[in-house]
Amino acid sequence: MLTCKQASQLICQSLDHPLSWYELMQLRLHLMMCGACNRFRKQLNILLIGLCKIRTNIENDSAIQLPLDAKTRIVEKIKSDQHAQ
Amino acid sequence: MSNNVNDWLNEHGDYLYRFALARLKDTHQAEDAVQETMLAAIKNNSFEGDSSIRTWLTGILKHKIIDMQRKLIREQPVSDIIDLDAVNESMDDFFDKTGHWLDKPQSFDMPDHALEQSQFLSVLDACMQKLPKKLKAIFMLRDVHEMENENICKELDITPTNAWVMLYRARMGLRKCLEMNWVKG
CATH class of the missing domain: 1.10.10.10 (Winged helix-like DNA-binding domain superfamily/Winged helix DNA-binding domain)
Structure with missing residues (x-):
């Protein structure tokens, strides 16, 4: 029977690679009986969904624009690089 | 060539900047990542017609962002x-x-x-x-x-x-x- 510590490690690993059949069975058995580890698994999922939302919120925020001075600097940098060649 | 860069920046600059900012969380680093992307795009103009310019530039940007992240980790005190x-x-x-x-x-x-x-x-x-x-x-x-x-x-x-x-x-x-x-x- 897995301890909560072992179960939490398997739950975490399952985010990165598929578990073996045996690991999966052990984890399922543990999760059937352990509310705390079920909540832990849900917390991890919410965490990853949250990170994804933070990322897409920035990506879709049309108010965030490449600053004009940065644009100018990039163009200048490329011009000077081409002259140097 | 620099005409290309002007067009790219006007059409995709904001998108690339937001993409970088969402991952680097730092405005200066995000600007640098866009600059590095433009330099690399000009240097080895490997664009092939089977993807959009934006997809191509984003692909380069992804590599630049990971490069920067790796450098940051290596430079940790x-x-x-x-x-x-x-x-x-x-x-x-x-x-x-x-x-x-x-x-x-x-x-x-x-x-x-x-x-x-x-x-x-x-x-x-x-x-x-x-x-x-x-x-x-x-x-x-x-x-x-x-x-x-x-x-x-x-x-x-x-x-x-x-x-x-x-x-x-x-x-x-x-x-x-x-x-x-x-x-x-």
Whole structure:
């Protein structure tokens, strides 16, 4: 029977690679009986969904624009690089 | 060629900048990443007609962002590595000797309401900023850049076990931080 510590490690690993059949069975058995580890698994999922939302919120925020001075600097940098060649 | 860059910047500059900012979380670094992308795009103009210009530029940008992240990790001061050792030693913070939770995880949900959700997300963001730098970097590579584990190990020159321990610690720390700062009662 897995301890909560072992179960939490398997739950975490399952985010990165598929578990073996045996690991999966052990984890399922543990999760059937352990509310705390079920909540832990849900917390991890919410965490990853949250990170994804933070990322897409920035990506879709049309108010965030490449600053004009940065644009100018990039163009200048490329011009000077081409002259140097 | 610089005409190209002008067009690219006008059409895709804002998109590329936001893409970089969402991953690097730093305006100067994001500007640098866009600049590096433009330089690389001009230098080896490998664009082939079977993808859109934006997809092509974004592909270059992804590599540049990971390069920058890797450089940041390599440049970490020694004190931060000591920090990591301390973190590893406290592996057992969350469990007692018999492997039971010291503090049982509490239940929380992603809020549906827009205002509440944005508060939740800013707590999460703040929690991430509080992670030790090296943990944060590996966490960013895996969970934010969605880079494969084996590639992270290759990039950072660490063993898979180390990578796994660091990721486990980072995720455990983050959820604890969320619990403490979000689920107050």
